[in-house]
Amino acid sequence: MRKIIISVIIPIFNSEKWIKLAVESIWNQSLEDIEIICIDDGSTDSSYAICKLLAQKDSRIIVMQQANKGVSAARNKGINSAKGKYIIFLDSDDYYVKNSLITMFDDINNTGVDCVFYNHFYDYNGRLIPRKPRLDSGEYTFKDVMTSILDDGTLTGILFGSSCGVIYKTEIIKKYNIKFNENIKINEDGLFNIDYLIKTKKFIYSGDSFLYCYRQYKSNGYSDIKLLYQRYNEINNYCNKFAGVITNMDQQLLSRSITVAFQLSVVACNKMAGKKLNILINDLWRNFDLTFYFKHMNFYKINLYKRVLAFFMCTKQIKLFILVVKKVYPLLKSRLRR
Incomplete structure (x- = not known):
């Protein structure tokens, strides 16, 4: 054989x-x-x-x-x-x-x-x-x-x-x-x-x-942001099984909450526009202040594109965040190292 x-x-x-x-x-x-x-x-x-x-x-x-x-x-x-x-x-x-x-x-x-x-x-x-x-x-x-x-x-x-x-x-x-x-x-x-x-x-x-x-030929398939948010919550629930193994899991889940808000914001920019998009992003970011960001983000390891967006996120500059995701990134994505 x-x-x-x-x-x-x-x-x-x-x-x-x-x-x-x-x-x-x-x-x-x-x-x-x-x-x-x-x-x-x-x-x-x-x-x-x-x-x-x-x-x-x-x-x-x-x-x-x-x-x-x-x-x-x-x-x-x-x-x-x-x-x-x-x-x-x-x-x-x-x-x-x-x-x-x-x-x-x-x-x-x-x-x-x-x-x-x-x-x-x-x-x-x-x-x-x-x-x-x-x-x-x-x-x-x-x-x-x-x-x-x-x-x-x-x-x-x-x-x-x-x-x-x-x-x-x-x-x-x-x-x-x-x-x-x-x-x-x-x-x-x-x-x-x-x-x-x-x-x-x-x-x-x-x-x-x-x-x-x-x-890289297709965009994120989720058009329902609420469903995508639900999917992320399902992951967090699954992670509870690691509580006895990962010693700082609570801290990592706080970092993950920023990641989820960031990723949902990017997806929303590609699926939505206008006042509804602004309201959604504002809602995703509302629980984070500058101190929280600096405590749970590793700015030195973030690539340039995400670092720019992270700055807009930290300073709550929603319009600039949307502009970069919608207009700038599509022109640069095939050239940027991620």
Whole structure:
């Protein structure tokens, strides 16, 4: 029987434009002892048919189908089927750069750590913008990052917010039954990572290695700000399970309250206009004063774009905040390192 080193899990929903490119980014890797698990999550386009055709060309591709249950359910289905020693995830509209898998395997296999996190590029129609690292590269324990893992004060959210561009040990995931929460619709990756890291002895963050590429072609899908706010509250409720593990959780949740207000304000700017937008943002910011901001934000680590917006937020300059989000950022986003 063929030995499988890495299981690549790809959840798919209406990705007919990108899925072939995503799979080809794995085909073209130098590491061949892999399986590619494609889980179609009730697509209404030709995604499933494309995957079936690809599977006819390569026996390493396993295609599954389910009724639409969401990305978390699709990933969990892939986890249950994974036979590799290690697991990595790939979204169906993204891709890995050349030789990523052999790099990931060598790093985790040669160091003996329990997982390795890598950095990523943002892909704007072929223009690759590297993401600014949020940590120094190196070896860590959960205790080392525990005090900033929910929110590090950079208006970005959970410290390890993506499950893509990470290599995990299948043994740990299955031993502790670590799954994506199927009831949470945003930040599910970050919560999965916290659940996983709590069970690890040590891990590596490789902030200078850019192995994963996120295509930037769509805006936030939420048009209902109240629903999005509800989604964030669901995350906070989930985080209560970490109260006995994360010693400063109350402080991090206060930092997170600023992050949520910031992110909701940005989404609102892209979905709304006029007096309603001003009223909403004023309502989101009303409970924060300057002292609170400086106590719970890490201005030195915030990138330039967010630092400008953070200044407007702190000084309650709503009109300037809206102007930058609506007019300035769209012109600069494919050039700014985030």
